[in-house]
Amino acid sequence: xxxxxxxxxxxxxxxxxxxxxxxxxxxxxxxxxxxxxxxxxxxxxxxxxxxxxxxxxxxxxxxxxxxxxxxxxxxxxxxxxxxxxxxxxxxxxxxxxxxxxxxxxxxxxxxxxxxxxxxxxxxxxxxxxxxxxxxxxxxxxxxxxxxxxxxxxxxxxxxxxxxxxxxxxxxxxxxxxxxxxxxxxxxxxxxxxxxxxxxxxxxxxxxxxxxxxxxxxxxxxxxxxxxxxxxxxxxxxxxxxxxxxxxxxxxxxxxxxxxxxxxxxxxxxxxxxxxxxxxxxxxxxxxxxxxxxxxxxxxxxxxxxxxxxxxxxxxxxxxxxxxxxxxxxxxxxxxxxxxxxxxxxxxxxxxxxxxxxxxxxxxxxxxxxxxxxxxxxxxxxxxxxxxxxxxxxxxxxxxxxxxxxxxxxxxxxxxxxxxxx
Amino acid sequence: xxxxxxxxxxxxxxxxxxxxxxxxxxxxxxxxxxxxxxxxxxxxxxxxxxxxxxxxxxxxxxxxxxxxxxxxxxxxxxxxxxxxxxxxxxxxxxxxxxxxxxxxxxxxxxxxxxxxxxxxxxxxxxxxxxxxxxxxxxxxxxxxxxxxxxxxxxxxxxxxxxxxxxxxxxxxxxxxxxxxxxxxxxxxxxxxxxxxxxxxxxxxxxxxxxxxxxxxxxxxxxxxxxxxxxxxxxxxxxxxxxxxxxxxxxxxxxxxxxxxxxxxxxxxxxxxxxxxxxxxxxxxxxxxxxxxxxxxxxxxxxxxxxxxxxxxxxxxxxxxxxxxxxxxxxxxxxxxxxxxxxxxxxxxxxxxxxxxxxxxxxxxxxxxxxxxxxxxxxxxxxxxxxxxxxxxxxxxxxxxxxxxxxxxxxxxxxxxxxxxx
Numbered sequence: 001x002x003x004x005x006x007x008x009x010x011x012x013x014x015x016x017x018x019x020x021x022x023x024x025x026x027x028x029x030x031x032x033x034x035x036x037x038x039x040x041x042x043x044x045x046x047x048x049x050x051x052x053x054x055x056x057x058x059x060x061x062x063x064x065x066x067x068x069x070x071x072x073x074x075x076x077x078x079x080x081x082x083x084x085x086x087x088x089x090x091x092x093x094x095x096x097x098x099x100x101x102x103x104x105x106x107x108x109x110x111x112x113x114x115x116x117x118x119x120x121x122x123x124x125x126x127x128x129x130x131x132x133x134x135x136x137x138x139x140x141x142x143x144x145x146x147x148x149x150x151x152x153x154x155x156x157x158x159x160x161x162x163x164x165x166x167x168x169x170x171x172x173x174x175x176x177x178x179x180x181x182x183x184x185x186x187x188x189x190x191x192x193x194x195x196x197x198x199x200x201x202x203x204x205x206x207x208x209x210x211x212x213x214x215x216x217x218x219x220x221x222x223x224x225x226x227x228x229x230x231x232x233x234x235x236x237x238x239x240x241x242x243x244x245x246x247x248x249x250x251x252x253x254x255x256x257x258x259x260x261x262x263x264x265x266x267x268x269x270x271x272x273x274x275x276x277x278x279x280x281x282x283x284x285x286x287x288x289x290x291x292x293x294x295x296x297x298x299x300x301x302x303x304x305x306x307x308x309x310x311x312x313x314x315x316x317x318x319x320x321x322x323x324x325x326x327x328x329x330x331x332x333x334x335x336x337x338x339x340x341x342x343x344x345x346x347x348x349x350x351x352x353x354x355x356x357x358x359x360x361x362x363x364x365x366x367x368x369x370x371x372x373x374x375x376x377x378x379x380x381x382x383x384x385x386x387x388x389x390x391x392x393x394x395x396x397x398x399x400x401x402x403x404x405x406x407x408x409x410x411x412x413x414x415x416x417x418x419x420x421x
Numbered sequence: 422x423x424x425x426x427x428x429x430x431x432x433x434x435x436x437x438x439x440x441x442x443x444x445x446x447x448x449x450x451x452x453x454x455x456x457x458x459x460x461x462x463x464x465x466x467x468x469x470x471x472x473x474x475x476x477x478x479x480x481x482x483x484x485x486x487x488x489x490x491x492x493x494x495x496x497x498x499x500x501x502x503x504x505x506x507x508x509x510x511x512x513x514x515x516x517x518x519x520x521x522x523x524x525x526x527x528x529x530x531x532x533x534x535x536x537x538x539x540x541x542x543x544x545x546x547x548x549x550x551x552x553x554x555x556x557x558x559x560x561x562x563x564x565x566x567x568x569x570x571x572x573x574x575x576x577x578x579x580x581x582x583x584x585x586x587x588x589x590x591x592x593x594x595x596x597x598x599x600x601x602x603x604x605x606x607x608x609x610x611x612x613x614x615x616x617x618x619x620x621x622x623x624x625x626x627x628x629x630x631x632x633x634x635x636x637x638x639x640x641x642x643x644x645x646x647x648x649x650x651x652x653x654x655x656x657x658x659x660x661x662x663x664x665x666x667x668x669x670x671x672x673x674x675x676x677x678x679x680x681x682x683x684x685x686x687x688x689x690x691x692x693x694x695x696x697x698x699x700x701x702x703x704x705x706x707x708x709x710x711x712x713x714x715x716x717x718x719x720x721x722x723x724x725x726x727x728x729x730x731x732x733x734x735x736x737x738x739x740x741x742x743x744x745x746x747x748x749x750x751x752x753x754x755x756x757x758x759x760x761x762x763x764x765x766x767x768x769x770x771x772x773x774x775x776x777x778x779x780x781x782x783x784x785x786x787x788x789x790x791x792x793x794x795x796x797x798x799x800x801x802x803x804x805x806x807x808x809x810x811x812x813x814x815x816x817x818x819x820x821x822x823x824x825x826x827x828x829x830x831x832x833x834x835x836x837x838x839x840x841x842x
Contacts (some may be wrong), residue, residue, distance in 0.1 A: 020527055027530035029542050029708045034717025036521045049523055052516035060524060067520050074518045074719055095473035097495045097695035099488050099803055100457045102470055103481060106441055109448040121450050126547040126697060127718040137581070137589030146591045158717050160558070165715035168558030170567045172593040243719075269719045274518035276547060276697050276720035287450045294586035296455025296579050297548040298495055298664075298690045299697035382520055 005402045006064040006380025016060040020048045034158075035072055041385070042374030052079035055392055055399040057382065066381045066403040068332075068356070070390035073244055073269035076325075077315055078394025084273045087311035091304045102303040108310050112281060115313065116253050118240075118261035119281035123290060125300050128243035128268030129157035131278035132204070134295055135264040136161070138282060139202035139237035142289035147195045149236070150204040151182040153211040156241050156266075182209040183217060185226040197234035202264075203227060205238065207245040207254030208351060212387040213366070215359055216351030224258040231263070237286070243268040243278070248325060248354050248390070251317045273312040275305035321393035322354070328395035329353025335404040343411040344420030357388040360414070361421060368414045375413035381406030426823045427485040427801025437481040441469045455579075456493055462806070463795030473500035475815040478803065487802045487824040489753075489777070491811035494665055494690035497746075498736055499815025505694045508732035512725045523724040529731050533702060536734065537674050539661075539682035540702035544711060546721050549664035549689030550578035552699035553625070555716055556685040557582070559703060560623035560658035563710035568616045570657070571625040572603040574632040577662050577687075603630040604638060606647040618655035623685075624648060626659065628666040628675030629772060633808045634787070636780055637772030645679040652684070658707070664689040664699070669746060669775050669811070672738045694733040696726035742814035743775070749816035750774025756825040764832040765841035778809040781835070782842060789835045796834035802827030 024047075025031040031039060038045040046059030055078060057067045070076065077084060091104060109122040125131055136148060148161070156162040160169035161177055178195050180187040180203075192200055205227060209217035231238040240262035245254055247270055253261065264286060268278035276299075282290060315321065333353050340347040346361035360368035369385035376383050381403040383389050445468075446452040452460060459466040467480030476499060478488045491497065498505060512525060530543040546552055557569060569582070577583040581590035582598055599616050601624075602608040613621055626648060630638035652659040661683035666675055668691055674682065685707060689699035697720075703711060736742065754774050761768040767782035781789035790806035797804050802824040804810050 020524055023527045023531065027527065027534045027542055029544060030712030032522065033544055033712065034715070034721060036717075036722050038521070047521060048527075049519045049521045050515060052519045057516075057520040065520070069520060071518050071520055072719065079516060079519070094471060095478075095500060097492050097697070098470045098473045098500070099478040099486070099490060099492055100459070100468060100470045101453065103441055106444045106448065106469075110444065113448045121448055123450060123454055126720065127551065129718060130548065130550075133581075134589075140591065141589040146593075158715055160554075163715055165713075168555075168562040168710070168714040170561065170594075170597060172567075172597070173591075176591060176593070274720075274723075276518070276723060289589070291451030291454065292586075293589040294455070294579055294584055296457075297550060298493065298699075299547065299695075300455060301457050302697060 005405050006066065012063050012378070013061050014046070017046050017048050020060060042370060042377065044374045044378040054078045054080070054394040055396070064380060065377070066399050066406070068381055068383045068389045068391065068403055070392050071274065073390050074274040075392050076247065076270035077273045077312060077321060078392050079274070081273055081315065081394070083315050084308050084311045088275060088304050088308045091307035094303070096304040097299055097302050101301040102306070104303055104306045104310060105301065108306045111310055111313055112279060115251060116265065116281055117256060118253055118265065118283055120284035121282060121287050121290065123280045123295055124306065125278045125280070125295070126276050126297055128266065128278050129159045130297065131243060131266035131268050131280045132156045132162070132241055133159050134280040134293070135239045135266045136202055137293050138264055138280065138286055138290045139239060141292050142237060142286050143201045143235060145199050145201040146176050147178060147199045148176060148202045148204065149178050149180055149188065149191050149200060151206070151209070152179045153214060154182070154204070154206060155211065156204055183220055183223045185223055188227055188230055192230060192234055197236070200234055200236040202237045202239045203231055204241055206241045207249065210244055210351060210355065210388050215348055216355070216357050216388055218351070219255070219258070221258050224255050224260040228260045237263040239263065240265040242266060245355060246270060247316055248322070249352055250322060271312060272305045272309035275308035277305035277309055319393060324393040325354035325391045328391050328400055329356055331397060331400045332356060332391070332403065335400065336407060339404065339408050339411050343415050345411060345414065346421045351388055354391045355388050356391065368418055371414050371417050372410035376406040376410040379406035379409040426826050427487065433484050433799070434482050435467070438467050438469050441481060463791060463798065465795045465799040475499045475501070476813055476817070476820040485801060487820050487827070489802055489804045489810045489812065489824055491813050492695065494811050495695040496813050497668065497691035498694045498733060498742060499813050500695070502694055502736065504736050505729050505732045509696060509725050509729045512728035515724070517725040518720055518723050522722045525724055525727045525731060526722065529727045532731055532734055533700060536672060537686065537702055538677060539674055539686065539704055541705035542703060542708050542711065544701045544716055545727065546699045546701070546716070547697050547718055549687065549699050550580045551718065552664060552687035552689050552701045553577045553583070553662055554580050555701040555714070556660045556687045557623055558714050559685055559701065559707055559711045560660060562713050563658060563707050564622045564656060566620050566622040567597050568599060568621045569597060569623045569625065570599050570601055570609065570612050570621055572627070572630070573600045574635060575603070575625070575627060576632065577625055604641055604644045606644055609648055609651055613651060613655055618657070621655055621657040623658045623660045624652055625662055627662050628670065631665055631772060631776065631809050636769055637776070637778050637809055639772070640676070640679070642679050645676050645681040649681045658684040660684065661686040663687060666776060667691060668737055669743070670773055671743060692733060693726045693730035696729035698726035698730055740814060745814040746775035746812045746816070749812050749821055750777055752818060752821045753777060753812070753824065756821065757828060760825065760829050760832050764836050766832060766835065767842045772809055775812045776809050777812065789839055792835050792838050793831035797827040797831040800827035800830040
């Protein structure tokens with residue numbers, strides 16, 4: 001594990017990144033796409049990476065960063081975690097995409113059903129999109145209803161029904177989607193009534209509010225219990241979207257703390273520490289509906305990501321990963337708070353410490369956040385101005401301290417450009 | 422490479438497979454799902470596999486098979502192809518799912534744009550579903566239209582708009598989909614007129630007719646040229662779904678033989694020899710529409726499958742893979758023809774030899790095909806009664822000859838149960 005402090009701006013070159021961006025512009029629409037497109041971010045962010053290890057990443061020009069985004073979540077135990085890589089390598093020797101499923105598929109289904117108290121069955125797929133979309137399909141098949149409720153500004157994937165950008169997707173899909181406000185039980189009830197509660201197939205929730213462009217907000221007990229009650233009353237399925245937050249707050253269901261169980265849940269990102277796999281799980285009452293759906297993909301039965309998932313889920317609990325992420329997150333939060341005070345900024349840090357997010361007061365357009373994160377990238381830490389960050393169990397004190405050197409440069413840059421609060 | 426002939430039925434045990442099926446029934450809806458669910462197939466098919474190498478696979482009870490399905494396509498160079506595995510391993514040491522895309526993404530986009538004459542850009546994803554769905558989204562964004570034409574009984578994925586089984590998916594998506602008959606140009610024109618040609622965003626085609634449950638049918642020059650002309654006239658995008666057939670008939674576009682270029686194409690399955698990656702490609706005129714869409718997934722930027730795809734696409738041409746598959750396919754076709762004659766059966770072998778399919782005369786319900794493939798599985802060859810088969814470049818003469826031992830048992834079983842034609 002590297003314990004160095006990444007080099008600051010003045011020593012950096014970005015020639016290889018620039019050359020790759022120019023080549024990409026010729027063969028990739030817009031030069032890049034999706035959530036890892038740094039086009040909307042400051043030019044100090046590298047677009048192309050060369051290497052990843054533990055909590056560190058290196059761009060194609062050899063610049064080193066403490067990665068506080070973890071690939072937007074998949075990295076939860078550290079890039080290249082030895083236990084996960086060993087399990088993956090052992091399976092790879094046998095076969096990966098084979099003539100059919102392998103024993104590890106059953107092992108993984110049993111493990112997830114064992115760990116997640118609401119779940120009696122599992123279907124594996126590749127994308128988070130597959131998992132949320134399949135949960136919706138199961139809810140629709142089970143209820144014979146079409147409408148769905150989701151929170152305003154929530155993200156449940158880039159499929160047509162929920163893509164935050166409507167370009168390319170017919171409005172008929174989105175007309176079936178209705179909105180409530182997170183943590184506002186009355187708004188759920190109002191939406192159910194407006195749609196007609198006998199027409200709602202599913203109410204989608206996330207473990208906490210982690211919408212890009214907004215402060216994060218933990219769920220309240222009242223909201224969790226109330227949504228469960230409204231679903232029971234209306235017959236809509238309660239679908240928990242664990243794709244982003246799953247296994248970062250607990251080794252089980254994220255709403256176990258409230259004693260509230262969903263009917264269906266969708267998982268992805270971190271469950272195999274970066275190997276491509278997602279999962280839809282559900283209560284036994286929904287198994288018949290699940291088996292009525294033709295759900296498949298060429299790579300959905302791949303054995304290596306399943307072996308990696310089994311190893312990841314075991315390592316998370318055996319290594320106390322949630323505790324490690326919390327310790328790193330608390331060190332980061334304390335450090336950022338102290339820096340903000342020292343630089344004279346009024347900031348908010350929201351969400352669980354292991355999925356941190358920092359906003360500046362009076363920064364509705366995220367202008368200060370932009371400058372802050374630009375300078376942080378330039379000084380060796382990858383954070384995001386508008387999207388929550390992610391910690392892994394591999395973030396050591398040294399990693400956090402190196403990241404804080406970069407964030408200190410971030411605060412200084414904001415002070416220089418905007419003055420202090 | 423094994424050159425043995427797999428053991429026949431009487432020596433086989435299936436205890437481990439049965440035990441896994443029983444466990445799976447408790448934690449997977451219906452015991453298994455999707456195209457690799459052998460529930461609808463005879464009990465002689467193994468559900469769970471242990472190992473794959475070259476053109477051979479081994480089930481969890483140690484029974485060996487010549488695999489004539491290639492995982493429904495992904496295996497094109499042979500399971501565990503050394504060149505592909507070497508490239509994947511080299512990338513894996515650097516990183517796979519990282520903080521962002523890697524240089525190999527640009528290399529792969531350049532390679533595919535170079536090899537596929539219609540393509541000016543590429544977007545990579547995971548599933549074939551992602552690739553066909555994104556092609557449709559691009560067509561819709563480019564044209565501002567919503568309707569889509571596809572052939573009767575064609576398969577373009579398991580997404581809601583085209584899933585052959587409607588369970589779980591709202592009818593509003595499917596109402597935008599209209600049907601024509603493959604190789605029937607008048608039916609395309611009729612469908613365009615019925616929908617209103619100014620309302621059709623895309624016409625989906627496959628390189629040839631490879632619908633499950635039907636004899637395969639090669640496209641005619643007239644059909645290919647005519648569909649292109651109708652798309653030009655109506656302004657609909659011509660979308661070629663290469664997911665199943667891509668790179669098995671040629672190292673470029675499947676309709677290059679006709680001098681017909683699509684506007685958009687979707688690829689998956691074989692492009693990385695089993696590593697999980699799919700791609701949407703298109704003409705330059707569609708790049709702006711493509712970049713208007715928010716297209717993304719947590720694992721879409723994974724570097725290892727991209728490195729595997731680069732190695733696969735090079736190896737396909739460098740090793741003369743299409744020629745190798747054709748040679749193996751011709752040996753299989755000749756062998757099957759001779760066996761059918763000897764056993765006194767009237768059979769049809771349709772499609773390109775490297776994507777074989779065998780049907781019996783007067784077997785509308787596939788009862789003979791069922792018995793044939795059940796006995797073939799029992800004697801060591803994996804084929805499918807209702808779905809086209811796939812060959813790889815790793816199928817040697819010995820593999821084909823071993824498979825023919827199994828198919829001979831298949832013909833004998835049909836003769837015993839149904840008599841000879």
